[in-house]
Amino acid sequence: MGDNERMTIRRLLIRGGSVLTMDGRLTAFDDGYVAVRGDTIESVGNGSPASEPGTEVIDARGCAVLPGFVNAHTHLAMTLFRGIADDVGLQDFLTKVVGEESRTLNPARIYAGATDACRESILAGTTAALDMYWFPEQAARAGRPYGVTVAAGPAFANFATPEKTSVDRKLEAAESWLSRGNGQGPQWLMPHSAYALTRDHLNALGSLAQRYGARIHVHASENEREVDTVREMHGASPIEVLADAGLLTDRTVVAHAVQLSDNDIRLLAEYGAYVAHCPWSNLKLASGIAPVRALLDAGVRVCLGTDGAVSSNSLDLWSSIRLAATLHKWRERNPAAVGAHDVLTMATRVGAQALGLDERLGSLEPGKKATMQVVELSGVHHAGVADIWSAMTYSARPGDVRDVIADGVPIVRDHRLLQDDALLRHAESTS
Numbered sequence: 001m002g003d004n005e006r007m008t009i010r011r012l013l014i015r016g017g018s019v020l021t022m023d024g025r026l027t028a029f030d031d032g033y034v035a036v037r038g039d040t041i042e043s044v045g046n047g048s049p050a051s052e053p054g055t056e057v058i059d060a061r062g063c064a065v066l067p068g069f070v071n072a073h074t075h076l077a078m079t080l081f082r083g084i085a086d087d088v089g090l091q092d093f094l095t096k097v098v099g100e101e102s103r104t105l106n107p108a109r110i111y112a113g114a115t116d117a118c119r120e121s122i123l124a125g126t127t128a129a130l131d132m133y134w135f136p137e138q139a140a141r142a143g144r145p146y147g148v149t150v151a152a153g154p155a156f157a158n159f160a161t162p163e164k165t166s167v168d169r170k171l172e173a174a175e176s177w178l179s180r181g182n183g184q185g186p187q188w189l190m191p192h193s194a195y196a197l198t199r200d201h202l203n204a205l206g207s208l209a210q211r212y213g214a215r216i217h218v219h220a221s222e223n224e225r226e227v228d229t230v231r232e233m234h235g236a237s238p239i240e241v242l243a244d245a246g247l248l249t250d251r252t253v254v255a256h257a258v259q260l261s262d263n264d265i266r267l268l269a270e271y272g273a274y275v276a277h278c279p280w281s282n283l284k285l286a287s288g289i290a291p292v293r294a295l296l297d298a299g300v301r302v303c304l305g306t307d308g309a310v311s312s313n314s315l316d317l318w319s320s321i322r323l324a325a326t327l328h329k330w331r332e333r334n335p336a337a338v339g340a341h342d343v344l345t346m347a348t349r350v351g352a353q354a355l356g357l358d359e360r361l362g363s364l365e366p367g368k369k370a371t372m373q374v375v376e377l378s379g380v381h382h383a384g385v386a387d388i389w390s391a392m393t394y395s396a397r398p399g400d401v402r403d404v405i406a407d408g409v410p411i412v413r414d415h416r417l418l419q420d421d422a423l424l425r426h427a428e429s430t431s
Ligand SMILES: [Zn+2]
Pocket: 073, 074, 075, 219, 255, 307, 308
């Protein structure tokens, strides 16, 4: 390679920290390093390899290094409405939010709201999000300057939306979009829920997803009233309806899955679907506690989401991690029911699988994209900590995230977003 080429390939070495790789064996290195060439992880291990001249070194002593988190269910632009529907249940929440959305939103506002969400996310170590919202290209665009990979696609619902178009017209547009392919990773179809669509529309979406191999994101079985409504409308449980419509697949991410029958759990496992567990939202809307232990025992792949900033008021996955590692102890009357390894895996590796991005993201392994966070353990709230997994699960906070690197590019350094011109260069190079 020529001198010019050598100069343009960025090399980064993160060393001296406790590295949680989140690989399939949960390999950890106490005095670990991650060596990065360009946008890719070259090697990970203990100690420190000899570095080439010009390598940028990030000293991670006193820190943990782990993959960026994957928020597997959110509505990013709902930061615009934070606090408008507190202390109500799901159905009143929807009435309030749907009205506000259809009255006030347009693509520019959605871009602005999603931009705030991406800033909040990246500063807290979240580098990928599965986003269900209107004008989905806006959230995807908002993520790019901040190194946040936003998986998005058209969302379908029979209620009034800011897109002001019918489900039938959106189905036609989606088919033409799917048939072109976007060349930028998986394509998504997002039926809002079984209660917001007719059986014909659900079937049409199922066959569209099957024809084009699209991934599917859908809300289901969020609370008892929803399950009753869907039974009245469609004569079966939400999960059964999705299965019948061809929408339950190994490319499907079901948000919530709180109120499940044994048969629902069996179906989720049989079809290989993912469940995005959203504990904050489920508690705040008094929806319930998802049977996560039973799902894991059945072989269902469970990932973690915050839901939107109206239903959980924060896009901080750290609090979801802590809650997920705590709630199921009570639900199962067993303090070992779900623990640190389970929830950190949900927030990283399984989340990346759910997004269809596990070849790039979700663990720190050679060949994957260099997308990671460096988390400080110097806060007094970590004093005396004996175990890094414990610290990451039960005592870490968003403010502990010191540095975030996305595709080999530092986006957050020393708790601050880097200059906007650097961010824009990153956006151009990845768009
Ligand atoms: Zn949601």
